[in-house]
Amino acid sequence: MILETMVVGALQVNCYALGCEQTRQAVVIDPGDDLPAIQAALRKHDLTLARIIVTHTHFDHMLAARLLQDATGAPFALHPAELSLLGLMRRMTLAWMAFDPGEPPRIDGDLAPGQPVNFGAETLEVRWTPGHSPGSVTFVHHASRRAFTGDALFAGSIGRTDLPGGDLALLLSSIRAEIFTLPDDTVVLPGHGTTSTVGAERRGNPFLANSG
Ligand SMILES: [Zn+2]
Numbered sequence: 001m002i003l004e005t006m007v008v009g010a011l012q013v014n015c016y017a018l019g020c021e022q023t024r025q026a027v028v029i030d031p032g033d034d035l036p037a038i039q040a041a042l043r044k045h046d047l048t049l050a051r052i053i054v055t056h057t058h059f060d061h062m063l064a065a066r067l068l069q070d071a072t073g074a075p076f077a078l079h080p081a082e083l084s085l086l087g088l089m090r091r092m093t094l095a096w097m098a099f100d101p102g103e104p105p106r107i108d109g110d111l112a113p114g115q116p117v118n119f120g121a122e123t124l125e126v127r128w129t130p131g132h133s134p135g136s137v138t139f140v141h142h143a144s145r146r147a148f149t150g151d152a153l154f155a156g157s158i159g160r161t162d163l164p165g166g167d168l169a170l171l172l173s174s175i176r177a178e179i180f181t182l183p184d185d186t187v188v189l190p191g192h193g194t195t196s197t198v199g200a201e202r203r204g205n206p207f208l209a210n211s212g
């Protein structure tokens, strides 16, 4: 599988472009900003965007989603529990960043456990990992043992839970049930910061001590 990581936007979000080497079909996870960089990554590998997906709808993870949708025609999907936050996004961005992000993307489908995201011969499992936000999800690429955890789990940290819909106890139980059940050598690719592994986080993440 082709994987390009781009650090985008004022809040330094990790945006990921994933591609199938055989069919050149691709998905983009968390297009937080910088449409030109995302398009350049797709062009570099001759990829056609099949779907735009987000780990959650905080603006830093989807500021370029509508632009990318308009530029490519690719469908956009999110977890339905995130819909109420999507409505807040424009106001939150105005309040925090003092600019108007414009219209959110059109929603063309749901992300839900049991409904894999397919692109060419590749597939991502969708795991619901609420707590940072109500509809946060983790995308698992089992074939290469990678987990795209958004703002649920970071290297040595976890997502904040003081924003609308945040819930610390729920976040910890999500991580234990949906991420720490993956094989230890699964690479954790978070929404911000450096990569880690499931095993390293299970043993060393200070927020999740005593996770066994
Ligand atoms: Zn977030």
Ligand SMILES: [Zn+2]
Residues within 6 Å of the ligand: 011, 013, 058, 060, 061, 151, 191, 192
């Ligand atoms: Zn974030």
